[in-house]
Amino acid sequence: MEKNGAELLQSLGDFTLKENWDKFFTLRGGDDAFEWYAEWSCLRAPLLSELSSLVPSPAGDGASRVQVLVPGCGSSQMSELLYDAGYKSVTNIDFSKVIISDMLRRNVRARPEMRWRFMDMTEMQFADQVFDVVIDKGGLDALMEPKLGAKLGRKFLKEVKRILKVGGKYICLSLAELHVLNLLLSEFRYGWTTKIHILRDKSKRQSKFQTYMVVAVKEGTSETIPIHPSFDLRTVDCSTDQNQLLVEAINHENKIRTGISSGSDVTYYWEDLTTEAKANFKGLNPGRRSRLILGKEDISSFIYSAVLFDAKQTADAFAYRCGIFIVPKNRAHEWLFFSEEGQWMVVESSKAARLVMVFLDSSHCAASIDAIQEDLSPLVKDLAPNDNADEAPIPFMMASDGVKERTVVKKVTSTATGPIIVEDVILENADVDSKQKELIYRRLVFERSFGLVQSEALLTRDLGKIEKKTSSASSRNKKKGGPRKVGEPPRSVNGSGSNLRVDHGFLASSYHSGIVSGLFLAASSLKDAASQGKLVKTVIVGLGAGLLPMYLHKCMPFLDIEVVELDPAVLELARTYFDFLESDKLKVHVADGLEFIQRKHTIEDPMSIVIIDADASDVSSGLTCPPPDFLEKPFLISVRDFIGDRGLFIVNLVSRSKPIRQIIVSRLKSVFGRLHTLELEEDVNEVLFAMPVGSVESEKDFPAARFEDLQKFIQLERGEAIVDFAGKIRPLL
Numbered sequence: 001m002e003k004n005g006a007e008l009l010q011s012l013g014d015f016t017l018k019e020n021w022d023k024f025f026t027l028r029g030g031d032d033a034f035e036w037y038a039e040w041s042c043l044r045a046p047l048l049s050e051l052s053s054l055v056p057s058p059a060g061d062g063a064s065r066v067q068v069l070v071p072g073c074g075s076s077q078m079s080e081l082l083y084d085a086g087y088k089s090v091t092n093i094d095f096s097k098v099i100i101s102d103m104l105r106r107n108v109r110a111r112p113e114m115r116w117r118f119m120d121m122t123e124m125q126f127a128d129q130v131f132d133v134v135i136d137k138g139g140l141d142a143l144m145e146p147k148l149g150a151k152l153g154r155k156f157l158k159e160v161k162r163i164l165k166v167g168g169k170y171i172c173l174s175l176a177e178l179h180v181l182n183l184l185l186s187e188f189r190y191g192w193t194t195k196i197h198i199l200r201d202k203s204k205r206q207s208k209f210q211t212y213m214v215v216a217v218k219e220g221t222s223e224t225i226p227i228h229p230s231f232d233l234r235t236v237d238c239s240t241d242q243n244q245l246l247v248e249a250i251n252h253e254n255k256i257r258t259g260i261s262s263g264s265d266v267t268y269y270w271e272d273l274t275t276e277a278k279a280n281f282k283g284l285n286p287g288r289r290s291r292l293i294l295g296k297e298d299i300s301s302f303i304y305s306a307v308l309f310d311a312k313q314t315a316d317a318f319a320y321r322c323g324i325f326i327v328p329k330n331r332a333h334e335w336l337f338f339s340e341e342g343q344w345m346v347v348e349s350s351k352a353a354r355l356v357m358v359f360l361d362s363s364h365c366a367a368s369i370d371a372i373q374e375d376l377s378p379l380v381k382d383l384a385p386n387d388n389a390d391e392a393p394i395p396f397m398m399a400s401d402g403v404k405e406r407t408v409v410k411k412v413t414s415t416a417t418g419p420i421i422v423e424d425v426i427l428e429n430a431d432v433d434s435k436q437k438e439l440i441y442r443r444l445v446f447e448r449s450f451g452l453v454q455s456e457a458l459l460t461r462d463l464g465k466i467e468k469k470t471s472s473a474s475s476r477n478k479k480k481g482g483p484r485k486v487g488e489p490p491r492s493v494n495g496s497g498s499n500l501r502v503d504h505g506f507l508a509s510s511y512h513s514g515i516v517s518g519l520f521l522a523a524s525s526l527k528d529a530a531s532q533g534k535l536v537k538t539v540i541v542g543l544g545a546g547l548l549p550m551y552l553h554k555c556m557p558f559l560d561i562e563v564v565e566l567d568p569a570v571l572e573l574a575r576t577y578f579d580f581l582e583s584d585k586l587k588v589h590v591a592d593g594l595e596f597i598q599r600k601h602t603i604e605d606p607m608s609i610v611i612i613d614a615d616a617s618d619v620s621s622g623l624t625c626p627p628p629d630f631l632e633k634p635f636l637i638s639v640r641d642f643i644g645d646r647g648l649f650i651v652n653l654v655s656r657s658k659p660i661r662q663i664i665v666s667r668l669k670s671v672f673g674r675l676h677t678l679e680l681e682e683d684v685n686e687v688l689f690a691m692p693v694g695s696v697e698s699e700k701d702f703p704a705a706r707f708e709d710l711q712k713f714i715q716l717e718r719g720e721a722i723v724d725f726a727g728k729i730r731p732l733l
Contacts, residue, residue, distance in 0.1 A: 072139030323352035414569035455545035517725035541593030542614030546580030
């Protein structure tokens with residue numbers, strides 16, 4: 001790329017705006033060819049080789065009959081050089097009138113058979129199956145603007161698949177960034193043969209970016225065919241991030257394609273179910289179990305995770321040919337709905353030949369079940385078997401959300417967090433306490449996160465009295481609606497149980513137990529500190545209802561805990577409604593967690609702990625917990641310096657985006673060197689445990705040999721679950 005061209009290109013900003021490209025081509029001029037990447041010297045041989053398979057004689061009359069489309073042609077010389085090589089039926093399109101006019105003027109005499117049309121490549125004005133080949137030189141890359149996601153790229157590829165003849169080729173020249181690869185490989189998963197070439201730059205001015213040629217051939221079937229790269233995956237140079245990501249993407253995609261071909265448990269996305277893969281579900285396949293992702297932004301209000309089951313028995317004694325079974329968020333972790341064995345029991349009891357089990361999550365909490373059903377109905381319509389008699393309506397079934405009784409105790413609106421609800425619930429079929437008829441749970445709910453239950457505590461009568469302390473706020477406690485006095489029992493469901501208190505020896509939230517289980521990774525260091533009477537500095541970012549710090553304070557008195565909470569309203573609710581108390585070894589700072597840790601820099605103690613347990617205010621990035629800034633490299637380096645050589649960094653991670661998780665894992669490994677994970681069965685929480693390389697002596701020492709070091713401190717009611725989670729922690733190699 002020439003220097004002035006590179007400077008102009010940087011000024012473009014958003015590559016998807018026509019106005020920007022008009023300005024670019026006006027400033028540059030149409031008589032000067034501009035190659036974004038892939039010079040003809042490295043492109044000529046592999047491109048002409050791919051085109052030669054479409055005709056018997058590539059340099060003769062056969063080549064001239066090959067219908068070629070070049071979308072987003074710009075001022076590249078590629079079309080002209082193809083024409084000169086014998087491929088005269090070339091149609092070029094671009095949504096910039098400036099460049100189409102310039103290119104037509106440049107070629108009208110020298111190449112009279114070549115066509116130039118002003119057209120948007122995402123909405124092409126061509127009939128179906130009219131082209132033998134589509135050659136895309138950077139067009140898909142330009143459409144994949146990060147802020148817009150895959151929307152435009154997906155529209156373009158849908159058009160490509162429509163206008164190509166059976167046996168035709170889509171040739172994509174790309175830098176193969178991860179978000180482009182993920183779309184490209186998944187879109188051509190069914191009924192396409194895919195090859196990938198690495199283009200070798202033979203020019204003197206080699207680019208720092210590698211260009212790849214992805215070739216997808218339209219086979220006209222619904223089969224899945226493994227990708228065949230033109231290079232050996234085992235010997236390709238992976239010293240560059242580009243090549244390494246490409247190899248990983250190919251291996252991952254081939255695993256998916258092989259799984260689909262063998263009928264194993266794979267995930268089908270909405271785009272799959274609306275295109276070639278749709279044929280796979282037209283007939284019943286007894287014993288089939290397939291994962292589905294239903295919906296997309298422009299056609300439904302929500303996205304749903306689902307599992308499709310075809311009943312194992314072959315008898316026709318079914319009440320329904322197809323049924324939908326909805327599982328609410330707070331029951332998704334139960335054995336009946338989480339385990340495969342339990343799921344098949346639900347299928348059998350449903351009396352449906354095909355059952356689609358849909359799992360609700362935090363994103364659905366604000367919607368009524370009627371709204372969910374209305375949103376789902378068009379999405380599941382095409383999942384009914386072909387023999388669904390007279391297109392009978394698909395019945396909806398639902399597991400109860402498990403809440404027998406719900407009472408709002410307090411609702412406030414915070415300038416930092418938005419609406420926050422404190423509610424008491426009695427669960428259906430819950431265990432019964434000997435001292436009270438039904439167990440009552442107190443919840444802290446953040447409405448900004450679609451009704452996320454941020455914290456959940458067990459209320460009990462038998463905790464004994466908490467020592468009363470006076471404060472400057474005492475005079476305000478007498479006012480109606482004011483905070484209660486420290487030690488006054490929390491207000492509870494229906495006003496009953498004035499002696500009910502939060503049980504800080506019980507962790508109702510599974511992810512809290514998961515966080516605590518990670519302390520077994522540092523068991524030796526913690527044991528040494530406890531035996532020597534030393535305090536271990538522990539920083540928790542995100543207070544919530546204060547349940548995690550209170551639990552740690554109660555069962556591990558050798559921890560010196562500092563909690564950093566950005567929202568003072570959350571702290572007040574924790575004190576007033578969840579019995580949160582500060583002490584000399586448990587302090588709260590109303591501050592920014594990022595700034596708090598970065599100010600600490602290094603400390604003298606070689607063993608400290610940092611726990612990030614905060615949700616993101618903006619989940620549009622695909623990251624629900626924690627806020628993205630807590631996973632940026634400068635902050636991670638600050639944490640590494642803070643925790644010392646034997647320290648531990650714990651992150652509660654919630655993200656539905658695999659690429660985002662991959663980036664986070666890679667970043668944590670690069671900073672800390674050693675990383676472990678605990679994937680929780682409930683919802684999408686994953687707890688990551690990062691440590692400096694020397695902080696764990698050897699993998700063989702963990703976890704079994706280390707349990708005894710800390711287990712004596714976990715004698716409270718949730719102890720068994722914590723030890724069980726610790727046994728499920730695995731290293732991320």
